[in-house]
Amino acid sequence: MNFLSIAFLSNAQNVRHIETINDAWQFYKGNIENPFLGDVSRSWEKVTLPHSWNTQDILDDEDGYYRGEGWYKKTIKIPQIYDNQKVFLLFEAANQVTSLFVNGKVVEKDHIGGYTTFARDITRVLKKGTNEIVVKVDNSHNDEIIPQSADFSFYGGIYRDVHLIITKQVHFEVANLGANAVFISTPKVSELSAEISVKSKIVRPKKGAYYVKQSLLDAHNNLVKTIKTKSNFGKEIITNFSVEKPNLWSPENPYLYKVITEIIDKKGNIYDRVENTLGFRWFSFDANKGFFINGNKTKLIGTNRHQDFYKKANAVSDEIHRYDMKLLKEMGINFLRIAHYPQDPAIIEMCNKMGFITTVEIPFVNKAAANETGKQNSINMLKETIRFNYNNPSIVAWNLGNETTMKAPDKLGEAYTKHFIETHKVLSETIKEEDKTRYSYTVFLENQLIKIN
Secondary structure, three states: OOHHHHHHHHHOOOOOEEEEOOOOEEEEEOOOOOOOOOOOOOOOEEEOOOOOOOOOOOOOOOOOOOOOEEEEEEEEEOOOOOOOOEEEEEEOOOEOEEEEEEOOEEEEEEEEOOOOOEEEEOHHHOOOOEEEEEEEEEOOOOOOOOOOOOOOOOOOEOOOOEEEEEEOOOEEOOOOOOOOOEEEEOOOEOOOEEEEEEEEEEEOOOOOOEEEEEEEEOOOOOEEEEEEEEOOOOOEEEEEEEEEOOOEEOOOOEOOEEEEEEEEEOOOOEEEEEEEEEOEOOEEEEOOOEEEEOOEEEOOOEEEEOOOEOOOEOOOOHHHHHHHHHHHHHHOOOEEEEOOOOOOHHHHHHHHHHOOEEEEEOOOEOOOOOOHHHHHHHHHHHHHHHHHHOOOOOEEEEEEEEOOOOOOHHHOOHHHHHHHHHHHHHHHHHHHHHOOOOEEEEEOOOOOOOOOO
16 A cells, blocks of 8 residues: 555544444343333343344244334443534344334334335434433334235344444434435446546534545555535535546456545545445446446346345344355356345445346335335335445346236236336336436236336
């Protein structure tokens, strides 16, 4: 590493504090009318996240498995990192309706969806000393939430990591839809040059002169380019720049750059810092000729992948996820359909690093949640999916559903068929609105096509 890289990295440390808080949770399976009364007769189990309450009953000889409420609680002392700091909890996923309480106060009534990441600001309900976090998770069947049915099990629990995030008062947006602070796109890429567009939004308690600084580093952490943009209070900041002769990302050469996005003032003081991977590539699908990446025709050889594991249900560690990806790479594939729901961030991290062409989908499987609330919940899941995963170069398309004609819409009645068609239309439109840089598609069963337009 050269001197410029060393100076840059040392100056960027200790800006945003992030840590997992997976240890020392207590768990109770069942309904609790008032979790804050402190009933000493109730027995809580000590658990570590990721955790699912379906690790055993899914394996026994009896039909069915527990679908209902599960409660988690933990006490924690919030470290004082900054003056007047902001504190957030980020859940990579919990299945499938999640309510969050801190010190007995409601922070999140019901987060809908068991496969998407969300973050919440808990600053206002914190106190000095010890704080109690209580989380209710419910994986009961719900007519308003997809998936309604599928060929996989809907295990309950906080089955992915939980992160504590601490920022200064001036920071990039954290608790937005999908919990992504910075959105990076590459509108034009060729072997000669590449255009980069970075969109972000600053949260700050009062007006002031702040700038957003973008620094592009290559795979060896050498600084390639830096650019500074003045912030516009309350509005998104868009920074556009270009580079010459980029190293291209492909299955054969998954070259990754790094984009460091910082909030600074006139003196160069850093208030917040977010890091993202970046891969330069262009791609296209042709119905007659196939898939092309960087102008090269590429045969896609791949598989689907589910997230469960023997005796763990869906509460799978990052290490197991990454080992799965290593095995897939050794099989010789170059394509992964992440089916039938967004999976752990470790999976797409490895797709980026290993060179898997990837598609991601929401759990709209077999059958629609056939009511207006169900449709809106599906739209929200899709938005969370796209926004959280937006910056991953391995992703080339979003899938809005899988074999959604499994339940034969025409046989379920006119009202269902109408809702089914409207849901497909609005999900397709949502993809186009959220991401103009990638393709969208859906999967129908052969001989069960239904006219959408």
